[in-house]
Amino acid sequence: MAGLSLRCGDCGVQLRSVEEAQAHAEATSHTNFAESTEAVLNLVCADCGKPCRSQTEVDLHKKRTGHAEFTDKTMEAAKPIDLEAPPKPASEAMDVDASGSAEPQELVSPEVNKEMLGELESMGFSTARATRALHFSGNSTIEGAINWLSEHQEDPDIDEMPMVPANTVANKPSLTEEEKKIKAQELRCFYKPFMNHGLVVK
Ligand SMILES: [Zn+2]
Ligand SMILES: [Zn+2]
Numbered sequence: 001m002a003g004l005s006l007r008c009g010d011c012g013v014q015l016r017s018v019e020e021a022q023a024h025a026e027a028t029s030h031t032n033f034a035e036s037t038e039a040v041l042n043l044v045c046a047d048c049g050k051p052c053r054s055q056t057e058v059d060l061h062k063k064r065t066g067h068a069e070f071t072d073k074t075m076e077a078a079k080p081i082d083l084e085a086p087p088k089p090a091s092e093a094m095d096v097d098a099s100g101s102a103e104p105q106e107l108v109s110p111e112v113n114k115e116m117l118g119e120l121e122s123m124g125f126s127t128a129r130a131t132r133a134l135h136f137s138g139n140s141t142i143e144g145a146i147n148w149l150s151e152h153q154e155d156p157d158i159d160e161m162p163m164v165p166a167n168t169v170a171n172k173p174s175l176t177e178e179e180k181k182i183k184a185q186e187l188r189c190f191y192k193p194f195m196n197h198g199l200v201v202k
Contacts, residue, residue, distance in 0.1 A: 002080035003035030014040040014053065018081065039078035043070040051077075107163035110135040116142050125149065128161040135162050 005014045006021045009032030015021045021033050043052045045061060046069035052058045058070055112134035119142055120130035129149065137148035152158060175183065 002082075003037055004039040004078045004080060005036045006033045006081055007036040007038075008032065009034055014038070016040045016077070017079070018083065035081055035083070039074050042073045042077040044073050045069070046071055106166040108166045109161045110164045112139050116145065120145060126159055128159050132158065132160075132162045135164075 005016055006018070007014050008021070008024060008028075008030045010030035011028065013024065014036065015024055015033070025031055025033070041053050041055070043055075043058050044050070045052070045065075045067050047067040048065065050061060050067075051073075052061055052070070062068060109131060112131050116134055116139075117127070117130050120133065121127060125133070130145070133145035133149045133152075136152075137144035
């Protein structure tokens with residue numbers, strides 16, 4: 001049968017659920033938990049309703065308060081330990097999130113078309129300005145970049161190098177027809193040796 005409690009092998013305390021065991025492990029660094037078929041005691045004081053989990057706790061409570069009547073509700077509170085799907089403590093999940101987003105991201109200047117950048121620079125635009133214009137206009141044409149510049153020349157950060165996260169995929173122009181042909185040619189050359197050996201079945 002399923003265990004009714006988890007017993008800490010380090011200090012012997014009984015825990016009612018995986019959550020309690022996790023809390024105990026966090027508080028004490030104890031890690032040796034074993035399933036136990038003994039339910040955790042749940043002796044409820046008839047006078048004040050205080051639940052006690054052990055005979056020691058009952059004795060202490062009796063001494064401290066003079067209360068004497070206890071009701072054994074052990075079996076009412078006992079639930080089988082579910083080791084199959086221990087729920088993730090919310091605090092832990094949040095920690096992971098926080099550390100993930102707090103990680104400083106490396107920023108780099110965006111990849112732009114070098115030829116167009118050179119052309120813009122030769123027209124008298126600063127490198128930062130030209131890079132910014134190419135990046136934000138989609139990195140496609142000189143005209144697009146100049147149009148972007150004419151609309152944004154009043155921007156306060158126009159002469160600052162734009163920065164993008166290092167892992168951002170570079171904004172590359174799509175392949176021209178000529179480039180596509182070359183790529184296809186390369187692929188054919190790559191597959192040819194395999195074809196000759198009959199390894200590629202078409
Ligand atoms: Zn312990
Ligand atoms: Zn009491």
